[in-house]
Amino acid sequence: MKLLLIEDDLEAARFLHKGLKESGYEVALASDGRDGLRQAQEQTFDLLITDRMLPHLDGLAVVRALREQGVRTPVLVLSALGTVDDRVLGLKAGGDDYLTKPFAFSELLARVEALLRRSAAEKNVPQTRLRVADLEMDLLGRSVTRATKDIQLTAREFKLLEFLMRHADQVVTRTMLLEGVWDLQFDPQTNLIDVHMSRLRQAVDKGFARPLIHTVRGAGYVIRDEDKSA
Amino acid sequence: MKISPLRTSAARLALGYGAIFTLGVGALLGTVYFLTMKVINNDADAVISAELEGLTDAYHRAGLPGLADELSFRGDSWSGTGAVYLLVDPNLVKEGGNLQKWPFEDIPDGQWTQFSIEAQVNGAPVTHPVRASISLLPDNHRLLVGIDVIQQRRFANTFRYAMLWGIGLTALGGAVAGYFLSRRLSRRVQSVAETCDAIVGGDLNRRLSMDGSQDEFDALAQAVNNMVDRLAENTQLLRATFDSAAHDLRGPLYRLRGRLEDAGRMPTTDAPVRAGIDAALTELDRVQRTLATLLQIAQAESGSVAAHHVRVDLAELITDIGELYEPAAREKHLTLRVTATGNCAVNGNRQLLAQAVANLVENSLKYIAPGGHIDIRTQHDTQLVWLEVLDDGPGIAPDDRAGALQPFVRLPQAQSKDGSGLGLSLVAAIARLHHAQLLMEDNQPGLRVRLGFAAGA
Numbered sequence: 001m002k003l004l005l006i007e008d009d010l011e012a013a014r015f016l017h018k019g020l021k022e023s024g025y026e027v028a029l030a031s032d033g034r035d036g037l038r039q040a041q042e043q044t045f046d047l048l049i050t051d052r053m054l055p056h057l058d059g060l061a062v063v064r065a066l067r068e069q070g071v072r073t074p075v076l077v078l079s080a081l082g083t084v085d086d087r088v089l090g091l092k093a094g095g096d097d098y099l100t101k102p103f104a105f106s107e108l109l110a111r112v113e114a115l116l117r118r119s120a121a122e123k124n125v126p127q128t129r130l131r132v133a134d135l136e137m138d139l140l141g142r143s144v145t146r147a148t149k150d151i152q153l154t155a156r157e158f159k160l161l162e163f164l165m166r167h168a169d170q171v172v173t174r175t176m177l178l179e180g181v182w183d184l185q186f187d188p189q190t191n192l193i194d195v196h197m198s199r200l201r202q203a204v205d206k207g208f209a210r211p212l213i214h215t216v217r218g219a220g221y222v223i224r225d226e227d228k229s230a
Numbered sequence: 231m232k233i234s235p236l237r238t239s240a241a242r243l244a245l246g247y248g249a250i251f252t253l254g255v256g257a258l259l260g261t262v263y264f265l266t267m268k269v270i271n272n273d274a275d276a277v278i279s280a281e282l283e284g285l286t287d288a289y290h291r292a293g294l295p296g297l298a299d300e301l302s303f304r305g306d307s308w309s310g311t312g313a314v315y316l317l318v319d320p321n322l323v324k325e326g327g328n329l330q331k332w333p334f335e336d337i338p339d340g341q342w343t344q345f346s347i348e349a350q351v352n353g354a355p356v357t358h359p360v361r362a363s364i365s366l367l368p369d370n371h372r373l374l375v376g377i378d379v380i381q382q383r384r385f386a387n388t389f390r391y392a393m394l395w396g397i398g399l400t401a402l403g404g405a406v407a408g409y410f411l412s413r414r415l416s417r418r419v420q421s422v423a424e425t426c427d428a429i430v431g432g433d434l435n436r437r438l439s440m441d442g443s444q445d446e447f448d449a450l451a452q453a454v455n456n457m458v459d460r461l462a463e464n465t466q467l468l469r470a471t472f473d474s475a476a477h478d479l480r481g482p483l484y485r486l487r488g489r490l491e492d493a494g495r496m497p498t499t500d501a502p503v504r505a506g507i508d509a510a511l512t513e514l515d516r517v518q519r520t521l522a523t524l525l526q527i528a529q530a531e532s533g534s535v536a537a538h539h540v541r542v543d544l545a546e547l548i549t550d551i552g553e554l555y556e557p558a559a560r561e562k563h564l565t566l567r568v569t570a571t572g573n574c575a576v577n578g579n580r581q582l583l584a585q586a587v588a589n590l591v592e593n594s595l596k597y598i599a600p601g602g603h604i605d606i607r608t609q610h611d612t613q614l615v616w617l618e619v620l621d622d623g624p625g626i627a628p629d630d631r632a633g634a635l636q637p638f639v640r641l642p643q644a645q646s647k648d649g650s651g652l653g654l655s656l657v658a659a660i661a662r663l664h665h666a667q668l669l670m671e672d673n674q675p676g677l678r679v680r681l682g683f684a685a686g687a
Contacts, residue, residue, distance in 0.1 A: 009481060015488030022495065088538060102484035102518060104511075105491045156553055182554055186585040187519060190592060195557040218508070 001116060002026045002043075006036030006050040006062065007078070016049075019105045020112070033057025040066055045073055047116055049108075052079035052090065060093040067094035074115040076108075087185065106219035110171045117170060130165040133225035135204065135212055137165055146204065156181070157200050164213065164223040173220035197221055233420045235413040244408020252401040259393040266389065270382050271361070275342070278363045281313065282375045289367055297373070298326035312378030314347070314360055320370040329374070337372075338364070347378075359383055418447050426454070434462040465532055472528045479521060487514055523652045527637065530582060530659040539577045541686050544617050545570035547580065548606045551587045555595070563600035566591075574608040574615045576686040578664045586660040589653040590619035590679050598623030598676070614667070614682040622676040631670040657681075 003025050007013040013029055020027045028045070030036035033054040040048060040062070048066075050059040057065075063075050077095040079087075090098045096118075097111050130137040135146045142158065144151040153161065163180045164172060174193040178184050197213065205211040214222050235241060285304075289297040294317075301315045305328035315327035322332040333345040347358045362376025421439065428436045437458065438451035493499060494507040529535060552568035559566035576583075587606065594604045598621050605620040626634055633639045635658040638651045657679075661668040667682035 009484065011485050012481075012488055015485070015492050018492060019488075019495070100522070101480050102487045102514075104487070182550060183580075184550070184554070184584050184588075185581050186588060187522065188554075188588060188592070190555075190558050190595065192554055192558050195561055196554075199557055 001046045002028070003047045003049060003112070004028045004030065004036065004039055004043075004045045006030045006033065006048070006054060006059065008032060008051060008054050016105070016108070019109070023109055025112075031055075033059065033062050037062045037065055040071065040073070041069070046119075047112060048073055048075045049112070050075060050077055052077055060090060060095070063094045072119075074119045076111055076115060078103075104173075104218070106171070106216075107173050107175065110173045110176060110220060113170045114167055114172070114176065117167065130162065130168075132165055132168045132212055132223050133210070133227070135165075135223075137162060144204075146208065151203055153200075153203055157196075157203065160196060160200055161204065161223075164221065167223075169222065169224050171216045171219050171222050176220070233416040233423070235409060235416045238412045238416045238419070240415040241408060241412040244404065244411055248401060248404025248408055251404055252397055255400045256393075256397045259396055263386075263389055263393055267382075267386055270385070274361055274377050274379060274382065275363075278361065278375050278377055282363055282365050282373065285315075285373060285375065286365060286367075289373070294325070294369070294371065301326040301328075312358075312380075314362065314374070314376035314378065316374040318372050318374075320372075322372070325371065327374070332374075333360075341365070345376075356380075422447075422451065422454070429458055429461075434458065434465060469528070469532055472525070476521060476525050483514065483518060483521075487511070490514070520652065523656055524637075526582070526585070527652065527656050527659045530656070530663040535579050535582070535663065539579060541575050542578045542580045542583055544574040544576055544583070544608045544615060544683070545572065547583060548587060548608055548617065551584060551591065552606050555588070555591050559595060559604060562595060564595065564598060565603045567603065567605050569605065569607040571608060572610045574610055574617075576615055576664070576683040578683070578686070582660045582663065586657045586681070587617065587619065589657050593653055594619065594621035594623060594677070597621075602676075610685070613684075615685050617681045617683070618678060620673050620676065620678045622673065625672060625675060625677040626670060628672070634670070635668070 001024075003020060005013060005016055005020070005027055007016065007029070008031050010031065013031070017027050017029060028039060028043070030039050033050075034056040036048075036050060036054070037057060048063075050062055052059040054062070059077055059079075063077070066073070066075075074096045075094065076097045076099060077090040077093075078099050078101055079090065087098045087100075096115055099108060099111060128139050130139065135144070137144050137158075139162070144153055144158070144161065159181045160177065163177060172180075175185075175187070177193050178186075178188070197215075201211070201213050205213055210226065212223050212225065214224060214226075216222055281304075285297060285300060288300040292299075297317060301317055304313065305315055314329055316324060316329040316332065317326040318332050319325055322337075324331055329347075333347070334343075341363050342361070343364065344359060344361055347360055349356050349358055358378045358380050360376040361379045362374050365373045365375075367373055425436050425438050437455045440448045440451045442448070490507050490511055494504055494511075499507070548568055549570050552566060556566050591604060591606065598604070602622050605618070607616075607618045607620070609616050609618075634654050637655040658668055661681055664683060666684075667680070669680040669682070671678040671680065
């Protein structure tokens with residue numbers, strides 16, 4: 001997977017570059033908007049990560065220019081402003097996700113993976129059933145079964161599980177869950193998501209030998225069939 | 231606020247001036263009327279007195295027969311002028327003159343009197359008022375001399391009629407002019423008020439319009455516009471300072487986080503060092519969160535987000551927030567209830583409103599003892615949509631309530647708790663952004679925070 005990182009803060013770019021390379025991505029760097037746009041036009045990337053405030057040409061202008069040229073590459077916009085309507089403007093300009101600096105690297109990595117997976121999934125037909133190991137979700141019938149047992153979930157727990165299963169094998173962070181399941185972008189001070197997750201785990205994993213929902217320390221959660229990946 | 235043209239100061243002024251002017255016109259015309267009437271009456275009285283004097287002289291010269299002759303002579307020659315004469319004996323029986331008979335039942339008091347004569351003019355009966363003077367002659371005969379004053383009466387009537395019309399038209403003219411003046415003024419004031427409301431609402435690009443007449447409204451508009459220019463400049467400066475300060479802080483924090491995380495990921499890092507790095511990252515999170523909250527407060531205070539307001543159903547919002555916090559409350563052995571009633575749509579920013587409710591709920595979660603209750607409610611009264619968060623915890627002393635909304639003010643009971651001291655300030659800023667009333671009340675026991683919003687479209 002090949003990524004383009006447009007970031008004028010060179011030291012920050014160096015850490016991101018290093019971290020992404022360690023996670024197995026090939027990363028090209030651009031230090032201003034014009035250079036970033038040129039590289040994005042000349043080569044094909046799987047994903048663009050761009051800072052919002054850049055010299056010469058700002059990040060949103062780069063995204064708009066690419067979208068006008070029909071380039072559909074997913075874009076993750078980074079911003080130091082981090083305010084509510086900035087986020088709205090960022091998504092309107094054609095960005096696919098928006099992340100406020102400073103962020104934990106694990107947050108960036110989780111979002112990069114989600115975006116890459118999403119652009120792959122968009123090519124497929126819409127799904128009506130989701131499956132992870134023996135856990136199965138019927139999106140039309142709104143029902144969940146594991147092995148042969150029916151699992152009763154509240155509407156919100158269903159949405160939470162659906163979000164996890166759509167991102168199966170990927171780490172989803174607490175902020176991603178809050179955004180994706182509750183449509184809220186704020187930062188709660190208490191461990192709200194952990195409480196919801198522990199209730200979901202009670203419903204999904206209790207009484208089964210193999211847990212499917214796993215905590216990823218310092219990052220978030222993942223739903224995964226450990227046997228398959230082992 | 232809609233201004234009615236009938237309730238403006240211009241209308242009151244016009245009414246006042248109209249009344250004064252009408253009174254003035256009335257007084258002027260009244261004075262002229264009375265003076266004119268006086269002159270006319272004096273004139274008639276002078277003529278009567280002169281006649282009476284002449285006739286009395288004739289009596290003294292030639293006795294009763296001479297006076298009777300004089301009367302018949304004058305009666306013939308003066309009849310066209312409306313002069314009236316009558317000489318009566320002590321029994322009030324006519325002895326001479328052009329009047330048929332004594333016009334009174336008996337003898338009137340005083341010298342001057344009035345009566346009327348019925349006459350036939352072209353076959354129609356006409357009543358002629360007469361002003362007269364009576365003189366008692368030495369032999370107890372009485373001489374009456376009078377003048378037909380119908381012309382004077384007609385003149386007086388016409389004068390009165392004209393005077394009332396004059397006063398009425400003055401009053402009417404004043405009222406109409408006042409109404410149009412008031413309407414014109416209230417329209418201009420209305421447009422000033424609307425523009426100012428929009429500016430207060432956060433649209434610092436609006437300016438008052440000027441019609442170029444350089445009148446007092448243009449002068450006012452110019453002054454207000456200058457003030458708003460200055461305000462916009464300051465706001466812009468403050469925003470820019472804040473943004474650059476935040477940006478400057480975030481840059482180093484961003485790199486600091488990068489460095490720490492990079493060090494933490496290195497395989498050569500020992501476990502104790504790794505634990506230290508994790509602790510440092512936790513602290514960094516806290517700094518970051520405070521900075522983010524400050525930025526949000528600044529942004530809400532600047533009002534610039536107001537331009538992106540959308541319709542938000544508060545009932546739906548508190549249901550979502552309640553559901554989000556319910557498990558956390560239950561874990562702390564607290565009961566969290568949501569009572570959402572009716573249509574509670576307002577115009578606002580959903581994320582900021584959610585943040586405000588969340589801050590209030592988190593506050594309650596932080597301070598109330600196990601077994602306590604938290605209620606989140608919406609209700610709709612005639613004017614406002616109320617969003618309330620109530621708990622039965624320790625509450626806030628009345629004297630501390632205003633201070634609790636100030637940034638970085640931490641109340642005595644908060645000293646031991648974790649938190650930035652910004653939570654309620656952000657709620658206050660978000661309330662101001664939405665022009666919502668923010669009330670902190672005693673829930674007996676506990677705290678009751680109420681936000682009152684204008685109902686949305």
